[in-house]
Amino acid sequence: MPDPLAVPFAAYCNRMRAEVEAALAHYTNYDADCPAYLAEAIRHSLLAPGKRLRPILALTACEACGYDFREALPAACAVEMIHTYSLIHDDLPAMDDDDLRRGRPSCHAQFGEATAILAGDGLLAQAFEVLARAAWPAEIIARCVAELAQAAGPSALVGGQEDDLKAENQPLGLPELERIHRRKTGAMIRVSLRLGGHVGRGNTEQIAALDRYGEALGLAFQIVDDLLDLHGDQDKMGKRVQKDAGHGKLTFPALLGEEVSRQRAGELIASACSAVRVFGDRAQHLEALARFVLERNS
Ligand code: GRG
Secondary structure (H helix, E strand, O other): OOHHOOOOHHHHHHHHHHHHHHHHHHOOOOOOOHHHHHHHHHHHHHOOOOOOOOHHHHHHHHOOOOOOOHHHHHHHHHHHHHHHHHHHHHHOOOOOOOOOOOOOOHHHHHHHHHHHHHHHHHHHHHHHHHHOOOOHHHHHHHHHHHHHHHOOOOOOHHHHHHHHHOOOOOOHHHHHHHHHHHHHHHHHHHHHHHHHHHHHHOHHHHHHHHHHHHHHHHHHHHHHHHHHHHOOOOOHHOOOOOOOOOOOOOHHHHHHHHHHHHHHHHHHHHHHHHHHHHHHHHHHHHHHHHHHHHHHHO
């Protein structure tokens, strides 16, 4: 295997993405007790062309701690399963009501609401099965299960989504907006890095560094997402754009202006990069991923 640090970043991401997609395809070869229509709905959403940012972060964190990234594939797939479930449910008419996702009809648009809800439920449960069956020491499995459950739960992803829905057309300030996105968007990004770090047997200092990096990256990701909603290209994004204002959603550019939002995202990316300096040369891909988050157009 070539030295992973010697491979250019785009090739590195392509390789990671291909490994993740092969593992996801393997995990979704269901037995005959899974109805074919449900399996098709799950695969439609999970195997659609997503960026795979969270799984790549998990694999890269594992590698930064000095372990073979392939050890972390179950963690990478588990976070992608939870992320995809949240997208399927977010697209439902009762939530964000979106008919396009990852360049395909959203799950409910293609398979109906009931099957889309069940496809999300199935992925949520399966994520924990994948972690529980990983070939890691029991204490690492337990830590990963607990942290992912917390990040996906009522005080993080689900709670952030609830507050986001309730905040529509409400006057919010910056602290409230950041509090929503720290949970709705940030928690899954942060936990992806922490899981990769645990699987990579990271020490306390390394996990704390990944955590600080993840917190800054998560907020920057959301600011960029808000900017892309304003100016992004629907074909590149694979989802509808210019939706936030129509839904009465407060965004970073609406609150701070576009220029200050861009500047804030840049500062967060700089602080994410400085958090992972403890990894020395092995921080290279984490730094490149942070720059990707700032410069992305999809
Ligand atoms: C339904 C519990 C529940 C939560 C929904 C995911 C989510 C929370 C809302 C989606 C709406 C949104 C625009 C969130 C902002 C950030 C985000 C999660 C964007 C989508 O993630 P990407 O860009 O998507 O990484 P891909 O498709 O590339 O994986």
